[in-house]
Amino acid sequence: xxxxxxxxxxxxxxxxxxxxxxxxxxxxxxxxxxxxxxxxxxxxxxxxxxxxxxxxxxxxxxxxxxxxxxxxxxxxxxxxxxxxxxxxxxxxxxxxxxxxxxxxxxxxxxxxxxxxxxxxxxxxxxxxxxxxxxxx
Amino acid sequence: xxxxxxxxxxxxxxxxxxxxxxxxxxxxxxxxxxxxxxxxxxxxxxxxxxxxxxxxxxxxxxxxxxxxxxxxxxx
Numbered sequence: 316x317x318x319x320x321x322x323x324x325x326x327x328x329x330x331x332x333x334x335x336x337x338x339x340x341x342x343x344x345x346x347x348x349x350x351x352x353x354x355x356x357x358x359x360x361x362x363x364x365x366x367x368x369x370x371x372x373x374x375x376x377x378x379x380x381x382x383x384x385x386x387x388x389x390x391x392x393x394x395x396x397x398x399x400x401x402x403x404x405x406x407x408x409x410x411x412x413x414x415x416x417x418x419x420x421x422x423x424x425x426x427x428x429x430x431x432x433x434x435x436x437x438x439x440x441x442x443x444x445x446x447x448x449x450x451x
Numbered sequence: 452x453x454x455x456x457x458x459x460x461x462x463x464x465x466x467x468x469x470x471x472x473x474x475x476x477x478x479x480x481x482x483x484x485x486x487x488x489x490x491x492x493x494x495x496x497x498x499x500x501x502x503x504x505x506x507x508x509x510x511x512x513x514x515x516x517x518x519x520x521x522x523x524x525x526x
Contacts, residue, residue, distance in 0.1 A: 338490065341506055342492075342494075342499060342503050343503025343504070344503075344506060371510055372510070373506065373510060397492070398488070398489035398491075409505070410509060411505070411508050411509040411511075411512040412512045413512055420502070420506070420509065422498075422501075422502060422505070423502040423505065435490070435492075436506075437492070438492065438494055438498060438502055441501075446502060446504075446505035
C-alpha cells in the first residue's frame, strides 16, 4: 500500500497494483509520474491524484461523455503512438470548473493501458479539438 | 541554450533516438523534419504551452472549488 497525506481527500491509501505510471508526466508537469484514479461511484467527475505531490489532483471525466466518435484517432492508435501498447484502454478527459461553467480539455486526453497501467497525456489535432470545450 | 548553425538538409541528433533535419528555408520560415521514438511527444511550442496552461488551470479550478466548499461549510 502507498499512503499519501494531505490530499484534498485527506489521507489516502493506494494499492501498488492500481498506480498509473506516466513516463513523461503530464504536459507542463513532467515530474508527476505516478497517479491514482479516485472515483466516487455517485459522481461523474473523478480525480487523478498525484502520488508525488499531494496538492495535485486533476479532475477528469470518462471519454464516453463525448460520444462514440471521440477521441479521433481512436484509443488504440493513440496508445500506440504514445508508446503504451496494449488492447484495453481507459480514456479520461481533464475538466476545469470556473464559476458554474465546466470546460473539457478535449485537445489533451489521458490514455491509460488498462492492462499494465502505463499512461500518457496525448495531444490531438488543435484544429479539431479545444482545451476548453463546453460540456452540455 | 545550445545554438548551432545548420544548412538545408543538415541534421541534429539528440540522444541517439531523435533527429531534426532542416528540410526547407525561406525568408521568415524554416521547415523541420523530426524523427523521434514512439512515446516521445513532439509538439509545437505554442500547443505545448496551451495544454500546460489548461492543466494548470484545471488544477487551480479544483483548489478554488475546494476552498469554495470550505467557505460554504463555514457559513
